[in-house]
Every structure is written in structure tokens, then in C-alpha cells.
Amino acid sequence: MIEKYVKNGTLRIGWRDFPYFGQESVNAALAARAAQEQGKFWEYHEILYNNQKSMNSGAFSDENLGKFAREAGLDMEKFEADINSGKYEAAVNEDFQEGQGRGVTGTPTFFINGEALVGAQPAEVFEKAIEKAAEEAEDG
Numbered sequence: 001m002i003e004k005y006v007k008n009g010t011l012r013i014g015w016r017d018f019p020y021f022g023q024e025s026v027n028a029a030l031a032a033r034a035a036q037e038q039g040k041f042w043e044y045h046e047i048l049y050n051n052q053k054s055m056n057s058g059a060f061s062d063e064n065l066g067k068f069a070r071e072a073g074l075d076m077e078k079f080e081a082d083i084n085s086g087k088y089e090a091a092v093n094e095d096f097q098e099g100q101g102r103g104v105t106g107t108p109t110f111f112i113n114g115e116a117l118v119g120a121q122p123a124e125v126f127e128k129a130i131e132k133a134a135e136e137a138e139d140g
Contacts (some may be wrong), residue, residue, distance in 0.1 A: 001126060002072050010134050015041075017095040024060040029092045031065040035074055043072045064104035113137075 017032075019025030020035040028048055035044030047068045053059035069079045082088070099109070103116070110117040110126070117125060129138035 001130075004127075004132055011130055016099060017092045018099045018109070019096055020105055021055045022105065024056050024058075026092060027062065027065060027093075028060040030083050030088045031060075031069065031079075031090065033088040034079050035069065035072060037082050037117070037136060038078065040072050040074055040076050044068060044074070047071055 001011065002013075006013060017029040019029045032044050032048065033040060048060070051064070051068065058064070065083075066076070066080070069076060094111050102111070102113055105117070108118075108120060110121075112126075112129040113136065115129060115133075117129060
């Protein structure tokens with residue numbers, strides 16, 4: 001998708017937090033934003049994704065979030081200070097509220113020109129939606 005659509009400007013990818021599994025989800029979202037502060041969002045995101053377990057099972061405990069940060073090569077002092085500062089809480093909450101307002105009930109949910117694609121989908125589904133949106137943009 002990046003090679004085919006993002007690089008030529010057809011598609012812009014944006015990320016929103018939707019921590020609907022409770023406090024552990026919120027903590028993971030805050031930690032991912034702290035990782036982004038150090039330019040390592042996707043590295044941290046991948047570690048979170050590979051270590052998720054059942055809802056609020058302790059997989060995203062403070063101890064594990066720190067372990068994942070070390071694994072991602074983050075500056076731990078800055079990471080912990082950023083999380084503890086509270087500076088991401090409003091943004092994470094705003095993303096969550098926006099998602100609820102748009103009818104999101106779970107992840108992953110994707111929007112292509114306002115049309116929701118829910119759940120993991122084959123690449124062809126995304127390509128069809130992107131091509132349709134691109135055609136509509138050219139016609140409009």
C-alpha cells in the first residue's frame with residue numbers, strides 16, 4: 001500500500017488510538033505515544049502487537065511496557081518521564097471519543113474517505129476501496 005498509494009500521494013495513512021480494552025489499553029497507547037516521541041512508534045507498536053494477550057491479563061503492565069521500551073531501544077529515562085507527565089492522556093482520550101462518535105466498536109477499523117473497513121482484510125479489499133475513493137476524487 002505504501003509503495004503503490006502513499007508514495008504517489010493517493011493515500012495518507014493516519015493512526016488513531018482506540019483503547020477499548022480498559023486501563024491496560026490506555027497505558028499501551030500512552031506508551032506508544034512516548035515511543036513516538038523518540039521516533040520509534042512502529043517498532044514499539046510491533047512489539048506490543050506481538051505480545052498482546054487476553055484483555056487486561058497483565059500483558060501491558062507497567063513492568064512489561066518498560067521491558068518493551070528497552071527492547072525497542074528507547075531512552076528509558078525520557079520514556080518514563082513522558083508517560084508520567086500526563087501529556088498524552090488528552091490526545092488518547094480525544095482519539096477514543098472520536099472513534100466512538102464515528103461508530104468504531106473495535107480494532108482494527110480503517111476509514112477510506114469516510115467509509116469504514118472493519119477487521120483484518122485482504123489487500124484486495126483495501127485496493128478496491130482506495131481505487132474507488134481515488135476515482136471519486138477525480139470525478140468530484
